[in-house]
Every structure is written in C-alpha cells, then in structure tokens.
Amino acid sequence: MNKWKIPTRVLLVGLLSGLFIACWISGFFNDFGDVLLGELFNGASFLEEWSNALTAPIVEGFLKAVLVFWTLYLIKQKGLKVTFFAGIAVGLGFQIMEDFAYLIDESEKLSQALIRLTGAFSSHWTYTAIAVVGVYSLTHHTFDKKTSYFY
Structure with a gap:
C-alpha cells in the first residue's frame, strides 16, 4: 500500500486476526451472552428472536x-490513517469467516450466499473501520470545551 504508506504487515496481521481470532472467540462469547440473557430473563419468548441481535454487536x-x-x-504503528486501514482489515477478515460459517450451516447455499454478499459491501469492514477511527480520535486528540460537546 505504497500510495497511502500503510505497512503491508498491518493489513496482513489485521486480516488474519479478523479471520481466525475474532470469529472463533466471538462465537464463544455470543453463546455465553445467549445463556446469560436466558438466565436474566427466564427464557422469555422474545429471546428466541432477539438474543443474537442483542449479544453479537456488543461482543x-x-x-x-x-x-x-x-x-x-x-506492529508499532500509530495514526488515524493506519488505524482506519487496520479496522478495514480486521473487519474484512471477520466478515469473510462469518460468511463462510453461515454458508456451511445453511442448506440453501445459493440464496444464503446472495444474502451475505448483499450485506458485504457495507458491513463488518466498514463498521469496524469507522468505530476504531472514532475511538482513536477520542483518545488521541484534544478538543476545546466548545467542540467537545459535539463528540
């Protein structure tokens, strides 16, 4: 990535960690969140439909x-630009592995693949990049009193 001066190592490590670390660990914590919600709400009927939507975004x-x-x-890198691209890499790795996981579990492979592809253009990679840029900005920039209310 010479044009943007992003080290290839950042993209490679980010993609691999999204592929192999994020999906694997999030599966365990999503299941734990489902069990926890079931215990907290005594297996309420709404959890059947909503527990994944409640646990997955947080985890x-x-x-x-x-x-x-x-x-x-x-990799000892800092900066808004490299944080943005690292977010894209981790999110894309996660997205690829999650899509494969859904396709493996689904009996209707073609329809599931089309559903997953339609969301792929604006899902994990974009959300992750935007979120980490926000966290980086809030933790590495100083804001005057007037503009800090906006954030």
Whole structure:
C-alpha cells in the first residue's frame, strides 16, 4: 500500500486476526451472552428472536476493536490513517469467516450466499473501520470545551 504508506504487515496481521481470532472467540462469547440473557430473563419468548441481535454487536464490535489496536501495538504503528486501514482489515477478515460459517450451516447455499454478499459491501469492514477511527480520535486528540460537546 505504497500510495497511502500503510505497512503491508498491518493489513496482513489485521486480516488474519479478523479471520481466525475474532470469529472463533466471538462465537464463544455470543453463546455465553445467549445463556446469560436466558438466565436474566427466564427464557422469555422474545429471546428466541432477539438474543443474537442483542449479544453479537456488543461482543463482535468490542472484540474487533481490541484486535485492531492489538495489531497496531504489535506492529508499532500509530495514526488515524493506519488505524482506519487496520479496522478495514480486521473487519474484512471477520466478515469473510462469518460468511463462510453461515454458508456451511445453511442448506440453501445459493440464496444464503446472495444474502451475505448483499450485506458485504457495507458491513463488518466498514463498521469496524469507522468505530476504531472514532475511538482513536477520542483518545488521541484534544478538543476545546466548545467542540467537545459535539463528540
């Protein structure tokens, strides 16, 4: 990535950590979140439909952000631009592995592949990149009192 001066190691480590670390660990914590919600709400009927929507964004988003900053720490990189691209790499790795996981479990492979592809253009890689840029900006920039209310 010479044009943007992003080290290839950042993209490679980010992609691999998204592929192999994020999906594997998030699967365990998503299951734990489902069990926890079931215990808290005594197996309420709404959990059948909503538990994945309640646990996955918190678990997966947090884990992907941690992996982005771990990647940057490991490779000793700093900066808004490299954080953005590391977020893309981790999110894309996660997205690829999650799509494969859904396709393996699904009996209607073609329809599931089309469903997954339609969301692929604006899902994990974009959300992760935007979220980590926000976290980086809030932790590495100073804001005057007037503009800090906006954030």
